[in-house]
Amino acid sequence: MGTTTSFRSFHFIIWVLFVAFSIFHPIVSANQLSIVIGQSTSLLVSPSLAVENSPGLKPGTKVVCERVDIRGLSRLHDLKKFAHSVKVKVLQNSSSLRRPNVEVCFHRNASLGVGMCPHGRWEKVSKGSWFKSMSPFDHKILDIRMARSSLETVVVAIEEGKIFQE
């Protein structure tokens, strides 16, 4: 009897762990935001990773950052169907009166910490929007930073308007 009970509770624990893992795992992977060219087109991003000493800022400035992976197509994809560039956009939708300062760094160095792009690589999202073109076959990284007090949600989108051209 005792053996059966502990056997059952063992199974119960495994079951609980399994359920917990299934519930929490998507949250964990959701931390790595990504846009896959040809599959997804936009993402709402609320930077939440607190970063200190992000390059180029006054010492002691605290910012919140977020990283979005922009994953291109493999070259094995139907080459002819895709245009040779995709536009990556960052849009602020807050009103122009109190638009927080948002900066982005568009790079491909995966070993750089989030928000640690060198000084001079950061670009301002001016007048509420920023965009850059990239090859649909590239894999790029978009780091976003803003003052910790801003708490703004930005939209990261890719424009594939001309991507499907026969």
Ligand SMILES: *[C@@H]1O[C@H](CO)[C@@H](O)[C@H](O)[C@H]1NC(C)=O
């Ligand atoms: C920004 O856009 C999101 C999603 O479209 C919306 O929920 C939010 O209210 C917008 N914020 C402002 C300030 O317009």
Ligand SMILES: *[C@@H]1O[C@H](CO)[C@@H](O)[C@H](O)[C@H]1NC(C)=O
């Ligand atoms: C990528 O970032 C790492 C860490 O900062 C740095 O050591 C390395 O030189 C960078 N690589 C390139 C190609 O910039």
